[in-house]
Amino acid sequence: MSKSRRIISLMLAISLSATMFAGCTGGSATSQTASQAAASTTSTASENKAVKLTWALWDKDKTTYYQPLIDAYQAKNPNVTIEMKDLGSTDYQTALGTQLAGGDSGLDVITVKDVPGYATMINAGQLEDLTQYIKDNKIDTSLYGGTTEQVTVDGKLYELPFRSDFWLMYYNKDLFDKAKVAYPTNDMTFTQYDEIARKVTSGSGNSKVYGAHYHTWRSAVQLFGILDGEHNVLDGSDFTWMKPYYEMALKEQNDGICMDYATLKTGSIHYSGVFENNSVAMMNMGSWFISTLMADNKSGKSQAKNFGLVKYPHADGVQPGSTLGTITGLAVSSTSKNKAAALDFLKFVTGSDGAAVIAKTGTIPAIKNDEVIKTISSMEDLTQYRQRY
DSSP states (O other): OOHHHHHHHHHTOOOOOTTTTTTOOOOOOOSSOHHHHHHHOSOOTTSSSOEEEEEEESOTTTOSSHHHHHHHHHHHOTTEEEEEEEOOSTTHHHHHHHHHTTSOOOOOEEEEOOHHHHHHHHHTTOBOOOHHHHHHTTOOGGGGTTHHHHTEETTEESOEEEEEEEEEEEEEHHHHHHHTOOOOOSSOBHHHHHHHHHHHOBOOGGGOBBSOOOOSSTHHHHGGGGTTSSOOTTSOSOOGGGHHHHHHHHHHHHTTSSOOHHHHHHTTOOHHHHHHTTOBSEEEEETTHHHHHHHHHHHTOOSOOSEEEEOOOBOTTSOTTOOOEEEEEEEEBTTOSOHHHHHHHHHHHHSHHHHHHHHHTTOOBSOOOHHHHHHHHTOGGGHHHHHHO
16 A cells, blocks of 8 residues: 555544434335436436536535536436525524425435434424435445445435535644644643643633634534544433543634634634634634635635644544544435436435545545545645644
8 A cells, every 4th residue: 555545544444333324214215216216307417408406515615516516417317407505604503494394395405414314304294205216327336435334324325415524623833833832742641632722812892712613513622522433423411421421522612712602603603713723823614624625725715825734632542543434415406396307416425426526625535435535645746734644
């Protein structure tokens, strides 16, 4: 195995709980299967008839791969128009659920953000069962490296992954240099992480630098407690194992080490903004932010030009380098009036062609073939990232 492939293989390693769907049941049957829809619907992507698809997603203006995917698909299917429906990242599932609850939502393609949302939509019968379509179209699910097994419910698939990410720690080298504090390392306990965050915090008002940052997602704190491989946010009713991490974050909030949750929530403050304007020295976030940060640095939007990446902090007794994986998938609405075209677009985005487009933006796709690995490992902007990993 080549050096670059070994590096990328390490970068892309993810750990997912096999019990994430414990207790989740399949939704009600739809009037026709996805495969039947593809065969019977006249509005197919391959025909000349004009078709408009509405794609539910979030952070349209902050995500680098949406438009390239649409452009690449429309180049092959000029009769298909794809409209992005941005439902926002903070309350995406709530907004999506409200729209889908009405029955005829007007949505065709749905981006699946997390496991709870996926399970909810399946139970409500809002997603097409893709199982037979995958079989009929000979889609090789082994290319997803086992991630489809994590989203299989009662032997059925209602989404296909197009992104596979993991969490890590971003840090601003300039802020650390200014504070004369050593950079965080790949082997950092939570005690050390908290100490470093306190050392690099400085200033007040508009010049305030926060040592750490936690976005408003529950995962920004709760995922810390899952690193030991023994706990699961979907299994059981005793969540006392989260207590040490919430206590750490709340203590940091009270001491002014991180921004307070109420301000972030009520102000709908995006994590990219506070990191890119040099207000945050360290931030735990997913690998999906890499491409956004690179693009904003190129465009001049970001002031955080000199950044680094290290592995997630870990609890005592947990192996350094342990992290959490996330799957982002595409599904088709069970009420879509253009199911054949929607399925064809899903197949493109989640397939090898879509993976190649996604990789060129610096984002890690769900399919990691040789072309994808070569594309990501050769990106000049990821040099400092590869050095750390």
